Amino acid sequence: MTGTVVIALQRLRQQAAQSAWHLVCLPVAATCLFPLVWMVSSSLKTQRTVFTDYSLIPAVPHVENYARAWTQGRFGLYFLNSLGYTALIVTGVVACSALAAYAFSRFTFRGSGFFYKLLLSTMLIPIPGAFVALYILLNQMGLIDQGSGHWLARVGYILPQINGGLAFGIFILKPFFDGIPKELEESAEVDGCGVLGVFCHIMLPLAKPALGVVALLTSLAAWNEFLLAYLVFSRHELMPLQRGLLAFHGAHLTEYPLLMAGMVISILPIVAIYLVMQRTIIQGITAGAVKG
Amino acid sequence: MKASRRFLALFGSALMVGAAGCGKPAALAAQPLRVWHWMTDREAAFDELAKRYQQETGTRVRFELYAPSDIYVQKVRAAAQTDGLPEVYGVLGELRDLASFINAGHVLPLEAAMSANGNAWRSIFFPKALEVNTFARENPYGVAPGIYGVPLDVMNVQLFYNKPLLAKLGFDPNQPPDTWEAFLDAGRRAAAERLIGFVSGWAELWLIDCFATDYAIHEMGVKKVEATYRGKVPYTDPDWVRVLGRFAELRDSGMLAEGIVTIGNKRAEQLFANGQALFTFNGTWGVNVYQSMNPDLEYGVVMPPRTDPKRPMVTWGGAGSSFFVNAKSPRRDEAIAFLTWLTAEPQQRYLTEATQNIPANRAAAADLPGPLAAFADDMDQTVHPRLFSVQEESTVIEAFDKGIQSILIGEQTPEEVAARVQQTKQHEARQRAARAARQEQGHVVD
Numbered sequence: 001m002t003g004t005v006v007i008a009l010q011r012l013r014q015q016a017a018q019s020a021w022h023l024v025c026l027p028v029a030a031t032c033l034f035p036l037v038w039m040v041s042s043s044l045k046t047q048r049t050v051f052t053d054y055s056l057i058p059a060v061p062h063v064e065n066y067a068r069a070w071t072q073g074r075f076g077l078y079f080l081n082s083l084g085y086t087a088l089i090v091t092g093v094v095a096c097s098a099l100a101a102y103a104f105s106r107f108t109f110r111g112s113g114f115f116y117k118l119l120l121s122t123m124l125i126p127i128p129g130a131f132v133a134l135y136i137l138l139n140q141m142g143l144i145d146q147g148s149g150h151w152l153a154r155v156g157y158i159l160p161q162i163n164g165g166l167a168f169g170i171f172i173l174k175p176f177f178d179g180i181p182k183e184l185e186e187s188a189e190v191d192g193c194g195v196l197g198v199f200c201h202i203m204l205p206l207a208k209p210a211l212g213v214v215a216l217l218t219s220l221a222a223w224n225e226f227l228l229a230y231l232v233f234s235r236h237e238l239m240p241l242q243r244g245l246l247a248f249h250g251a252h253l254t255e256y257p258l259l260m261a262g263m264v265i266s267i268l269p270i271v272a273i274y275l276v277m278q279r280t281i282i283q284g285i286t287a288g289a290v291k292g
Numbered sequence: 293m294k295a296s297r298r299f300l301a302l303f304g305s306a307l308m309v310g311a312a313g314c315g316k317p318a319a320l321a322a323q324p325l326r327v328w329h330w331m332t333d334r335e336a337a338f339d340e341l342a343k344r345y346q347q348e349t350g351t352r353v354r355f356e357l358y359a360p361s362d363i364y365v366q367k368v369r370a371a372a373q374t375d376g377l378p379e380v381y382g383v384l385g386e387l388r389d390l391a392s393f394i395n396a397g398h399v400l401p402l403e404a405a406m407s408a409n410g411n412a413w414r415s416i417f418f419p420k421a422l423e424v425n426t427f428a429r430e431n432p433y434g435v436a437p438g439i440y441g442v443p444l445d446v447m448n449v450q451l452f453y454n455k456p457l458l459a460k461l462g463f464d465p466n467q468p469p470d471t472w473e474a475f476l477d478a479g480r481r482a483a484a485e486r487l488i489g490f491v492s493g494w495a496e497l498w499l500i501d502c503f504a505t506d507y508a509i510h511e512m513g514v515k516k517v518e519a520t521y522r523g524k525v526p527y528t529d530p531d532w533v534r535v536l537g538r539f540a541e542l543r544d545s546g547m548l549a550e551g552i553v554t555i556g557n558k559r560a561e562q563l564f565a566n567g568q569a570l571f572t573f574n575g576t577w578g579v580n581v582y583q584s585m586n587p588d589l590e591y592g593v594v595m596p597p598r599t600d601p602k603r604p605m606v607t608w609g610g611a612g613s614s615f616f617v618n619a620k621s622p623r624r625d626e627a628i629a630f631l632t633w634l635t636a637e638p639q640q641r642y643l644t645e646a647t648q649n650i651p652a653n654r655a656a657a658a659d660l661p662g663p664l665a666a667f668a669d670d671m672d673q674t675v676h677p678r679l680f681s682v683q684e685e686s687t688v689i690e691a692f693d694k695g696i697q698s699i700l701i702g703e704q705t706p707e708e709v710a711a712r713v714q715q716t717k718q719h720e721a722r723q724r725a726a727r728a729a730r731q732e733q734g735h736v737v738d
Contacts, residue, residue: 047584047585135374139376144376147324230369236357249332249359
């Protein structure tokens with residue numbers, strides 16, 4: 001009898017603690033979600049009602065804003081460009097950082113600690129801070145868009161981003177590889193696997209959650225990038241999706257409903273990626289958190 | 293064997309990259325004439341004009357847009373360092389930035405082109421628009437005197453007023469207050485009716501500076517303002533204290549929007565467009581903004597009210613945006629030909645219709661609609677600090693504008709602000725003297 005009461009009390013206490021925690025979390029979740037809801041709501045209003053009608057559900061929703069944003073902002077072209085750039089950048093960052101992180105984790109060579117820290121220190125340099133130097137370098141390599149040909153300019157846009165994403169990828173992946181028991185590699189070697197075989201067949205599958213995190217965060221950065229695009233590209237045909245949003249954001253005049261509709265369109269792929277990879281990403285982040 | 297294969301592979305890759313980078317340049321004529329700009333809201337109009345120019349002349353022109361403006365500034369600077377500037381471009385920033393581009397040989401002097409055929413090109417522009425792109429003799433930047441830029445449009449900053457609200461407060465909506473006292477009176481009445489009497493984006497220092505410059509010149513004249521910049525007149529002079537006092541009067545009248553020093557211009561524009569404010573202080577671009585936000589808004593435009601009816605009122609303004617020709621481009625003449633076409637009356641009229649700006653071409657501005665006409669009529673009364681014979685130190689300007697903000701929130705009195713600005717001025721003068729002395733010493737040592 002007493003035992004049942006104690007268990008019931010414990011359960012009640014747990015439930016109360018959980019409810020209190022939810023009460024704390026709810027406003028936090030609301031403040032995170034509100035800007036998104038406001039963005040969708042504003043995308044359905046007119047330029048006039050966006051400042052006068054403060055309701056979240058507009059009386060007359062203007063769904064045609066999405067079609068206008070798509071055509072006026074030339075989103076079709078930019079969307080394809082961004083898809084291509086993001087896919088190549090993510091592939092480059094994941095492949096190179098996984099190889100480098102594995103090397104830093106498993107191979108001992110003179111100055112490995114120094115090089116690892118040196119590489120990580122590059123995370124402190126934002127691309128805008130290196131604008132002029134980067135422009136001069138890319139220009140000398142013929143990777144700046146000068147109006148003729150486009151593949152070299154595209155390479156000039158993709159390479160610095162792969163380079164910029166490497167430090168973060170290595171930072172996430174190296175501790176992950178450190179935590180994988182060496183015995184697994186040894187048994188694979190006994191079975192006849194070479195270094196590359198061990199990396200591909202043993203390490204990469206085990207590092208999937210961390211690779212997922214690197215892939216998601218890199219795709220987020222690549223998808224939202226536009227500063228480097230302005231530096232490298234001259235022609236709008238080569239520009240990424242974020243360039244389309246500028247069509248609605250003038251020096252003096254901003255067309256808010258179209259801008260918001262454009263932003264909704266632009267975040268959809270990232271939301272889709274997150275939903276598809278949700279489980280892997282959460283595993284990766286929690287595993288990283290445990291490893292510290 | 294393996295090592296030699298690797299070496300060959302590396303060498304081959306390097307060769308391919310090198311070959312790709314050293315391709316034969318395409319024939320110049322086949323390339324479009326490139327124009328770099330940051331004016332996002334004119335993109336469609338510029339593209340249309342480029343199309344028309346190609347139809348008329350066969351020359352392709354491509355407008356390349358980079359925004360926001362700080363990104364544009366970085367791009368232009370980076371391109372200048374690699375001699376990669378396009379044929380035509382804009383320079384954003386202060387006069388000294390433009391001067392550095394000119395001194396580095398990136399800007400083509402246009403004096404000859406403007407003066408050709410009996411000043412044919414020069415004479416089409418508002419003189420004020422050209423002055424902003426002109427360097428006088430013995431300018432402090434060491435730039436050879438002459439015209440360097442082609443103005444595209446002109447602007448000035450004036451007082452917008454809401455006609456129905458003015459009528460509601462008992463004023464004739466077609467006779468807005470033209471004296472300072474009447475202006476304050478209208479503001480007080482608006483406050484009594486729980487309306488916003490006056491709003492402006494005074495979180496942005498430049499807009500405060502426009503208003504203050506207007507009244508400084510109105511109350512004491514350009515000569516005395518320049519004398520202050522030269523250090524001959526202190527900011528504690530009664531005229532300057534009176535100019536600062538105007539902001540205390542605005543504050544005390546209760547007409548200012550709540551938290552005006554935290555309101556950016558976009559927010560101020562929303563408040564005025566929604567009919568919540570009686571007056572706003574804004575630039576020519578406001579016409580386009582209000583049209584877009586509230587096409588039914590009934591408003592008028594008037595010069596800021598005079599504090600002294602005997603003195604002329606001036607307003608801050610001049611060239612809105614200008615284009616410059618790359619002096620290092622082999623297609624300089626084509627660039628000049630294009631800019632001549634772009635600033636001719638038909639093209640300027642089209643730009644005005646499409647973008648609601650006042651054209652730099654006088655003839656195209658002759659019959660503008662509604663409020664734009666009011667702005668255009670007052671172009672001859674504009675002033676721009678860039679045209680003064682001496683420029684104030686940016687730290688002093690900042691201390692002055694921030695001081696006004698502190699007056700507006702009741703933190704400091706006009707006298708206190710004047711004293712603080714004067715301290716900054718003296719500090720700057722000492723610093724400059726020390727720098728000059730160090731340079732002099734270095735010179736002697738050398």
